[in-house]
Amino acid sequence: MTLSRAAHNGAxxxxxxxxxxxxxxxxxxxxxxxxxxxxxxxxxRTWDTLINPGSNLEQCAFDDVSAHxxxxxxxxxxxxAELITVLNNRVLVAHNAHSEVHTLVAEFENLGIVFPNFLxxxxxxxxxxxxxxxxxxxxxxxxxxxxxxxxRTALHDAQTTAALFLSLAHHSPKHLPxxxxxxxxxxxxxxxxxxxxxxxxSRNDRGGLHDRRSWLLRLNxxxxxxxxxxLEQYLAVLHLTxxxxxxxxxxxxxxxxxxxxxxxxxxxxDALHExxxxxxxxDAWADGTITDQERAWILQICxxxxxxxxxxxxxxxxxxxxxDTMLENAHQPQLEEK
Numbered sequence: 001m002t003l004s005r006a007a008h009n010g011a012x013x014x015x016x017x018x019x020x021x022x023x024x025x026x027x028x029x030x031x032x033x034x035x036x037x038x039x040x041x042x043x044x045r046t047w048d049t050l051i052n053p054g055s056n057l058e059q060c061a062f063d064d065v066s067a068h069x070x071x072x073x074x075x076x077x078x079x080x081a082e083l084i085t086v087l088n089n090r091v092l093v094a095h096n097a098h099s100e101v102h103t104l105v106a107e108f109e110n111l112g113i114v115f116p117n118f119l120x121x122x123x124x125x126x127x128x129x130x131x132x133x134x135x136x137x138x139x140x141x142x143x144x145x146x147x148x149x150x151x152r153t154a155l156h157d158a159q160t161t162a163a164l165f166l167s168l169a170h171h172s173p174k175h176l177p178x179x180x181x182x183x184x185x186x187x188x189x190x191x192x193x194x195x196x197x198x199x200x201x202s203r204n205d206r207g208g209l210h211d212r213r214s215w216l217l218r219l220n221x222x223x224x225x226x227x228x229x230x231l232e233q234y235l236a237v238l239h240l241t242x243x244x245x246x247x248x249x250x251x252x253x254x255x256x257x258x259x260x261x262x263x264x265x266x267x268x269x270d271a272l273h274e275x276x277x278x279x280x281x282x283d284a285w286a287d288g289t290i291t292d293q294e295r296a297w298i299l300q301i302c303x304x305x306x307x308x309x310x311x312x313x314x315x316x317x318x319x320x321x322x323x324d325t326m327l328e329n330a331h332q333p334q335l336e337e338k
Contacts (some may be wrong), residue, residue, distance in 0.1 A: 011181035012044065013037040013122075014090035017157035018100050021053055021067050025091040028053035029076060029107055030065045033155030034086060035162040041169070043247045045303040047086050048155040049200035051076050064152040074198040076107050081192040082200060084113075084184050091179045095137050095161045097123035113191055120179035124164050129260070140164055144171075145255060153203055156266070156304060163256075166249040195246060202308065230262030234269075235276055245300055273305040281315045290316050 009071040019031035021218040033048040050065065057067035094100040098121075105115045129135040132143060141148055141160060148160055169176050184192075237258050241251035259269060275315055277298060284294040302309045 010039045010288060012039055013041075013093050013165075014182075015093040015158050015162040016100055016104070017094065017154045017161055018103055019062065019154045019157075020103055021055075021062055027103055027106075028055070029103060030062050031154040032083070033153060033158035035155075035158045036086070036090065037162065037166075041166050041249050043252070043304060045300075046155060046306045047161070047200070048153070048158075048202045048306070049074070049079050050203060051079065064130055069203060073201045075094050077111055077195050079200050080108065080111055081195055081197050084188065084192055087182050088184050089179045089181045091122060092268065093122045093124065093161065093165050095124045095157075095164070097121045097125070111191070113188055113193070115182075120177075122165070122177065122179050124161055124168060127168045127175060129164070131168050137161075137164070139223070140168075145260075155202070157308075163249075163252060165251075169247065181240040191276045204333050214218075230264065231268070231272060233278075234258050234264060234272055236260060238272070238276055240302070242301060245297065247304060273307055277301060277305070277307055278315065281312065284316070 013036070015035040015037065016027055017033045021028045021030055030053055031048070031050050033046070035046050036255055038044055045055075049243050052070050052075050053074055057070055062070075092101065097101040108115050124140070125135040128137075128140045132140065134140055134143065137160075141164060144164065146160065146163045146167065196299040218258050234255070237255060241255060243246060258264075261289070264272075279297050280301065281290075282300065284290045290298075298312060298316065299309055301307075302312055
């Protein structure tokens with residue numbers, strides 16, 4: 001099954017999730033997560049950012065985002081240009097799509113930008129209702145036995161929605177409607193070209209997202225200790241599925257099944273993904289140099305696994321023989337005995 005019937009002219013998909021302030025009619029976006037799929041459903045990359053809503057943060061209530069998370073984050077107008085580039089010529093997919101898109105459109109309208117016609121947005125809530133007579137996201141995720149991260153971020157929500165979208169499409173392709181991609185015309189491109197721009201700001205940029213378990217994994221790697229069997233099994237399956245530099249739907253399901261069998265939580269997977277990239281970097285240094293091709297490949301894997309690229313860039317500057325020698329110069333938290 002392909003998704004070609006759902007998108008005109010071979011357009012890909014942008015699976016979107018948004019976290020907002022919870023202030024009634026004055027709703028503002030505080031976090032956006034996007035998973036980009038090609039026309040066949042392969043994951044191309046992810047994109048996410050925190051957004052400062054421009055108000056007194058301490059007096060605002062947020063969905064799954066703290067005021068501390070937003071300190072230093074760009075305002076919406078500062079990431080609008082990059083966001084339009086990400087969404088352009090993509091069919092938007094979201095759960096409860098009307099609400100998500102309405103919030104996004106309102107933010108762009110505040111900047112004087114008219115959004116394209118989004119009547120064609122694909123909604124996994126509606127699709128679930130059509131396919132399984134069930135629109136609740138948690139119920140649909142359970143029905144397909146999909147992996148759900150224990151922590152909630154916009155990107156995690158987008159990843160879950162992407163897995164749900166692909167599951168529904170595979171289960172009943174006849175229910176998948178046709179949709180036109182978003183297209184931003186030259187006038188919009190001119191407007192956004194005049195906006196101030198800042199680098200997007202993901203939660204990974206704040207640091208401190210990995211718990212004690214993740215630090216243990218990192219220290220195990222540095223000390224060359226043997227990982228628990230279920231962790232090594234996940235890394236082995238991850239290596240096989242990433243052999244072509246992409247993750248297809250079946251490969252995502254396989255990784256989810258391995259994670260579930262090993263009782264791995266999202267923090268375990270975050271740490272394992274970083275450890276996997278560290279090992280790739282060590283292998284790349286084996287001949288004394290990292291080529292441009294090797295560097296591009298590693299950064300591509302970082303994008304697929306939603307790993308912050310800056311620390312990995314540092315590891316590729318000079319040779320390393322342990323998975324994370326940066327820890328030698330970093331402050332390490334005190335770990336309690338298990």
